[in-house]
Amino acid sequence: DGGITQSPKYLFRKEGQNVTLSCEQNLNHDAMYWYRQDPGQGLRLIYYSQIVNDFQKGDIAEGYSVSREKKESFPLTVTSAQKNPTAFYLCASSHPYGGTDTQYFGPGTRLTVL
Amino acid sequence: SQQGEEDPQALSIQEGENATMNCSYKTSINNLQWYRQNSGRGLVHLILIRSNEREKHSGRLRVTLDTSKKSSSLLITASRAADTASYFCATDANWGKLQFGAGTQVVVTP
Numbered sequence: 748d749g750g751i752t753q754s755p756k757y758l759f760r761k762e763g764q765n766v767t768l769s770c771e772q773n774l775n776h777d778a779m780y781w782y783r784q785d786p787g788q789g790l791r792l793i794y795y796s797q798i799v800n801d802f803q804k805g806d807i808a809e810g811y812s813v814s815r816e817k818k819e820s821f822p823l824t825v826t827s828a829q830k831n832p833t834a835f836y837l838c839a840s841s842h843p844y845g846g847t848d849t850q851y852f853g854p855g856t857r858l859t860v861l
Numbered sequence: 862s863q864q865g866e867e868d869p870q871a872l873s874i875q876e877g878e879n880a881t882m883n884c885s886y887k888t889s890i891n892n893l894q895w896y897r898q899n900s901g902r903g904l905v906h907l908i909l910i911r912s913n914e915r916e917k918h919s920g921r922l923r924v925t926l927d928t929s930k931k932s933s934s935l936l937i938t939a940s941r942a943a944d945t946a947s948y949f950c951a952t953d954a955n956w957g958k959l960q961f962g963a964g965t966q967v968v969v970t971p
Binding site for chain 2: 751778782787788789790791792795797805835837839841848849850851852853854855857
């Protein structure tokens with residue numbers, strides 16, 4: 748099956764701890780994205796990567812970090828510097844060229860800070 | 862910042878009725894996309910309309926785009942209970958960097 752997987756589905760962490768969310772795709776897409784969704788709101792872009800070993804900050808990058816060492820993988824670390832990390836996190840991927848940037852989303856990880 | 866804004870925020874209809882929701886945006890775009898999200902799930906792409914297109918159909922979905930008014934509409938015809946979801950518009954002004962609106966929550970009752 749082709750698609751995007753995110754793990755875990757639910758994640759709990761204590762204040763002050765860093766936590767890493769996994770995102771893997773086997774769609775052979777070059778571009779990958781991380782979004783945050785808060786209740787009743789749309790998606791806000793955290794980081795995106797258009798190619799391996801390169802990534803850019805989105806609209807709300809503070810308190811987050813990413814890496815893109817492999818085409819298939821784009822993990823997101825929520826650091827202790829993120830002041831309000833409880834949210835639903837969505838990963839997506841796409842082909843970044845040609846103006847037909849349909850994004851394919853994973854099932855999401857719900858992070859709760861206790 | 863959110864470029865697209867959907868209207869209404871919520872919509873409740875009965876099966877068989879049509880559902881219409883609108884999206885307004887602020888800057889020039891390359892394309893506009895509509896996505897659906899079932900509760901607690903990821904988003905699913907529904908339809909993409911380019912800036913030089915005015916109308917597009919996909920099954921029971923009809924999307925219009927008016928670039929002079931910077932607005933788009935999504936029409937779902939003959940709605941079903943399975944159409945219950947949140948619907949988001951997303952504008953692409955920067956080749957792949959999408960800006961999402963806050964969404965329209967649609968409830969279809971039998």
